[in-house]
Amino acid sequence: MSVLIFIDQADGHIKKSSFETLTYGADVAKQLGTTAEALLLGTSTEDIATLGKYGISKVYHIANDSLNNLDAQVYTQVIADAVTQANASVVIFSHNQTGKAVAARVATKLKAGLVAGACALPDTSNGFVVKKTVFSGKAFANVSISSAVKVISVNPNSHTTIIGDGVAEVASLNITVPTPKVKVIAVNKTSGDIPLTEADIVVSGGRGLKGPENWGIIIDLAKALGAATACSRPVSDSDWRPHHEHVGQTGIQVAPNLYIAVGISGAIQHLAGVNRSKIIVVINKDPEAPFFKAADYGIVGDAFEVLPKLTEEIKKFKAGA
Amino acid sequence: MKILVCVSKTPDTTAKVAFKDSNTKYDDAGVQWIINPYDEWYSLVRAIELKEKDAATVIHLVTVGTADADTVIRKALALGGDEAIRINADSHDSFYIASQIAYIAKEGGYDLIFTGKETIDYNGSSIGGMVAELLDMPYASLVLKFDLNGNTATTTREIEGGEEVSEVNLPLVVSSQQGMAEPRIPNMRGIMAARSKPLKVVEPIAVDALTSIVSFELPQAKAGVKLVDADNVAELVRLLHEEAKVI
Structure with a gap:
């Protein structure tokens, strides 16, 4: 048995x-x-x-x-x-x-x-x-x-x-394999990225980023950390980012070791997608953002100033580690 | 074409989560009930879209629940669908629920059975697979896109880091998720029409449950956020490395 x-x-x-x-x-x-x-x-x-x-x-x-x-x-x-x-x-x-x-x-x-x-x-x-x-x-x-x-x-x-x-x-086992009825015709991998559900670290952006053209700072930080990128629902609903990056109750549920939320207020539906993360870091310029209540570490500040600095510090840390 | 859409009532996404009777039951006092979003926004709306293309399509809804589910089912009927079946039982065992649905599905001879990828309360994500097994049908899970060409379905399903496109012939069981359809809200005509649509109540078949919920627990509250000064991000890196040990 x-x-x-x-x-x-x-x-x-x-x-x-x-x-x-x-x-x-x-x-x-x-x-x-x-x-x-x-x-x-x-x-x-x-x-x-x-x-x-x-x-x-x-x-x-x-x-x-x-x-x-x-x-x-x-x-x-x-x-x-x-x-x-x-x-x-x-x-x-x-x-x-x-x-x-x-x-x-x-x-x-x-x-x-x-x-x-x-x-x-x-x-x-x-x-x-x-x-x-x-x-x-x-x-x-x-x-x-x-x-x-x-x-x-x-x-x-x-x-x-x-x-x-x-x-x-x-x-080996003596098992007869039935003929499949489902025929796979294409597999489309999101190129070179780390799969969101398998990632140890996730960097996620919300409406606080103001527009898709500003996603570079999220991607830079993710690259420095070897992390996957994600977003909140309003972001994917506005087509700033693809739907498969939407983390939340009706999107993808993730449970990484480290989840870094940037410019996300932390609506209860978003938290439902991330609350199994081991450590949550919230970066938001609004000190009243509800996400801080669910976070382990937080920085109250402007993402456009904090993120490039954080990316540099991570690079320094990785170079020294 | 006959489509069966499985719907479940769930607490609203913002409902507070609390338990009663020594943490053995969900405390639903004051809770707003909705149709499970995966059932409504994706399964049901996609079925309605298929019917809009082919008027000969018949859509039946099925739920397993007691009379307090009727309001939610009428709301689903207001979106679309021709009639609803409520199996009059109260259970949290996926195998019990799937067996009830499979019995109805077999009797009805459906070509296509839609379920949501999971309910947002018990997160079983099991009903689709179980129904498919009980009916000996292929199963397309976590489907993001669904198209039909005659008797052949083309499905796009979520895989790690991408999508997989497949073809399979009907009959088929599908579990739906975001992307399948654009969420709709019922209009006044739909709401009026739903009042006169048949809602058939049937008694459950005898099935032994294989699992039972012993108790519920709430997660431990976080110790509280540790704030780091925006001018000192190096300190955050240090904390993540030395204290949290995640980098």
Whole structure:
């Protein structure tokens, strides 16, 4: 009755969120006194055995070409078969785009209870209770799973990756892969940028920037920090920035280590998209901006003066570090 | 073309979050209820746009909830849609809710089922995938753009750092998010028409829930903001490095 962790990859590379889920799954296995194993679908360019350093003993690798693109129906069939063959009792996903497409389907196929968006390890002292974020991060719910098999999708950036020195056995499984019904015709990557949901640091701009022509100071700071850029809803609604940068309750929810908000007042809908960030820095010329109440650090000042100075200091710090 | 749009009532985005009965229930005193934004702005409006292009399209709405959801469903009908079905049950277990919807969907023989990417209260983001699995249909998740050409749907979905465009034949389950359609508000004619549209109430089928909420918690309040002088940004860099340890 092992723990099985789904490893998510794109273009043959394992996503950062999967390293967190590997550690999470290894921790769950330790807690239950069982082994942690992982499942990788599609062809890979990685040295799979080294994934043992995240605390897993075995990786099942199904290197089938037709698994290189996500068809939720096909993935579900394959993952559910793998869970049965591996005799797993807990199945772990990242609550990322792939996890959101697949975890609920897999749970349903296995008649397993699902906690989607977990933010802590399960409490197994009395049953199996998992804490998850609700109300867009404004609260938590402790959810009890009553089924024999349990499925958890873990919020990205909520569990610290631990690296040890184990080596995993790489095994295959005898699984028939159904023909996909979904045909991928194009993948459009936002060129060279750091994906917002995977970023450790996010620099975000609001209406205080006054116009799209002023975004250079946001981009410069983001570059200096190796950060992704984001914006508030009014900014994307005015087409100053693309919609996929809109962070908030009805946009993208992020949980970076550091979120720097520039010229954003901090409406409750915006906070709902960022309140899982570890550290929040607010730069705003209005000392009454509600965002300061949700911030760890703040600067009351004009973004057009503060940001270039901050970018210079970051560059100095990086050069010295 | 028959479209089923799944709608859920949720507290308004500005509603305060508090709990009662020893933190086991959401305290809805004084809360304004709205249609879950992902269901309304993106799923329902996109379905209405499809109907505007093809008058033969039929749109049904479905919700799982008690009678206090009726006001919100009438509001959804005021935007558009031909009739609504309310499954008379109160549950927070995604599998229970999805099973109810799948039962109705199977009976109705829909070509296209829209759900929101999640509800803004319980953030399950599970109903679409579960319904798709129960009906053995393909599932397009987190869809930003949706187009239909005969029996073939073209979907653009969100992936890490970009978008993926796919084609798939109907029947199909879709979870919608921002970008699918431009939000609308109901007009007076729609509101009047909604009064006479059928709202059918059906009893739930027997399904065992697989999860239950034991308790709720509120996050710990922040210790308070530490302000740094605008002329001393070097101090902020030092704090982020030495104290917060995030750079």
